[in-house]
Amino acid sequence: MKSYHLDIPGRGVAGLTVRDHARPQPGRGQVVVRVRASALGYRDLMVLADDYPLPIRPGVVPGCEGAGEVVAVGEDVGRVAPGDRVAATVFPRWLDGPFRRDDAAQLGTMIDGMLTEYAVLSEDGVVPIPEHLSFEEAAALPLAAVTAWNALTTGGAPRPGETVLTLGSGGVSLFVLQFAKLAGARVIVTTSSAAKAERLRALGADEVIDHRRNPEWSEEVRSLTGGRGADRVVDATGPLEQSLKSVAVRGEVAFVGYWLSGAAGARPIDPGTLFKAAAVLRPVATGSRAHFLELNRAVAAHRLRPVIDRVFPFDQVPEAFAYCEAGGGFGKVIVGHG
Known part of the structure; x- marks a missing residue:
């Protein structure tokens, strides 16, 4: 089997090497998954650049998203069996409830991830994937x-009729759009191009705001909501100040960590802006195994499919990273493992 390894964090793709290994064997409570597809994104670029808040173990197998089939199980494994189609959880120890520091071990940084042909995972670190999804689609989740x-x-x-605002057309925002529409919400999305705006409307966006043409886009959100603001704001791109000015009183801003790496829009917030929002500001760092199981039930019930931008073969992982870094795509970038 072959695996990619990040031998020198901080050098980007140049820090990656490919190694040959013997096929692994599972230990107690572990499973071996034949990885069929994995996914890449901005988070993975941060890891390669050694610009990530979690420790990165030199030599780690990168990639936190992947799906495949179980080919072997260790002693005391009861959740899954050989032949099961599964996806990996990003934080294998975060099973349910609020995030704790003890849950911080993450695939692709502190422990080996999914850019490999065979992955050894804990049985708690995998979930079944909906039957209607391909491995490539499941890897996007x-x-x-x-x-x-x-x-x-x-x-x-969100309740039917409530307004959800999501920022940008990245992977998180596209899923927010899809999930919020399933709940019957009205969805407003910000974007930077007419082409992306058209695709967002095709996915169900009720309103699309061009944030480049209107940097003070919170004013347009207020106008579109009769001055009330959005009941829920999912902020993955910033500026956070505009999100706080867009949210309804007693609403919520889910803050999805775009500030890492000094991203554009990551500037200090005036305490007065925070107070005047009169809303909850909640940091969000992925989710638990329980969250994953819940979303899988919704995906299966509605036969929802992720938006896939492009699929690269396993031997073109460096090219896939270069494509991610160039930006401009729409949907998840997938690596097919064959």
Whole structure:
């Protein structure tokens, strides 16, 4: 079997190497998954650049999103069996409830991830995937979809007729759009191009705001909502100040960590802006195994399919990273493992 390894964090793709290994064997409570597809995104670029808040173990197998089939199980494994189609959870120890520091072990940084032909995972670190999804589609779920589900549902899912505002057309925002429409919400999305705006409307967006033409886009959100503001804001791109000015009184801003790496819009917030919002500001860092199981039930019931931008073969992972870094795509970037 072959695996990619990040031998020198901080050098980007140049820090990756490919190694040959013997096929692994599972230990107690572990499973071996033949990885059929994995997914890449901005988070993975941060890891390669050594610009990530969690420790990165030199030599780690990168990639936190992937799906495949169980080919072997260790002693005391009862959740899954050989032949089961599964996806990996990003935080294998975060099973349910609020996130704790003890849950911080993450695939692709502190423990080996999914850019490999065979992955050894804990049985608690995999979930079944909906039957109607391909492996490539299922690989799109573990990070962006779970983050979107957590952002939308923790503390109560949107109600029919409520307004959800999501920022940008990245993976998290596309899932927010899809999930919020399933709940019957009105969805407003910000974007940067007419072409993306057209695709967002085709996915069900009720209103699309061009944030480049209107940097003070919170004013347009207020106008579109009769001055009330959005009941839920999912902020994955910033500026956070505009999100706080867009949210309704007693609403919520789910803050999805775009500030990492000094991203555009990551500037200090005036305490007065925070106070005047009169809303909850909640940091969101992916989600738990329980979140993943919940979203899978919704995906299966509605036969929802992720938006896939492009699929690269396993031997073109460096090219897939370069494509991600160039930006401009729409949907998840997938690596097919064959």
